[in-house]
Amino acid sequence: MNTVWLLVCDAAHARVFEIQSNLNGVASKWESVQTFEHATSRLRTGEIVSDTALAASSSPKETEKDHFKHELVGFLDQAMRSHKFKHLVLCAPPQFLGKLKNELSSELKKHLLSTVDKDLTNLSGDALEQRLKEDIKIPIDQLEMLREPLRTNNHSHS
Numbered sequence: 001m002n003t004v005w006l007l008v009c010d011a012a013h014a015r016v017f018e019i020q021s022n023l024n025g026v027a028s029k030w031e032s033v034q035t036f037e038h039a040t041s042r043l044r045t046g047e048i049v050s051d052t053a054l055a056a057s058s059s060p061k062e063t064e065k066d067h068f069k070h071e072l073v074g075f076l077d078q079a080m081r082s083h084k085f086k087h088l089v090l091c092a093p094p095q096f097l098g099k100l101k102n103e104l105s106s107e108l109k110k111h112l113l114s115t116v117d118k119d120l121t122n123l124s125g126d127a128l129e130q131r132l133k134e135d136i137k138i139p140i141d142q143l144e145m146l147r148e149p150l151r152t153n154n155h156s157h158s
Helices: 060-081 094-103 125-132
Strands: 003-009 013-021 027-037 087-091 112-116
Touching: 003 060, 003 094, 003 125, 013 060, 027 060, 027 125, 060 094, 087 094, 094 112
Parallel strands: 003 087, 087 112
Antiparallel strands: 003 013, 013 027
């Protein structure tokens, strides 16, 4: 299975794409899998009402970003455990990317193919495909090759 999942996100929006790669490891087919919106992360701090007591070092806005990060990583972890992808690429602004990477389980980290520390959430699917094609290329040594069954030669000579 040469399937790559790409998470393109910021602290409030995320899109997940499934990318099938050809036998050279080059992305050949892109499909949108899921879209996430976490509008609360975009609100001003005074507009966020929290029912929980916050630690002195956490703002309500940071707490909401953490909730969104947990939601995204939980989704990826469940998909990995269901064998929906072999490789994972993360694309997010540097600060949020660091938080995402820190949240990944050790098992999920094993599937991490590459990371891109840029905010590309506003790009269309086609623009993302052009911009990220090298980041999504699976190294040849990590490709799963299709194997044809061995054929036996059962010709009878008369």
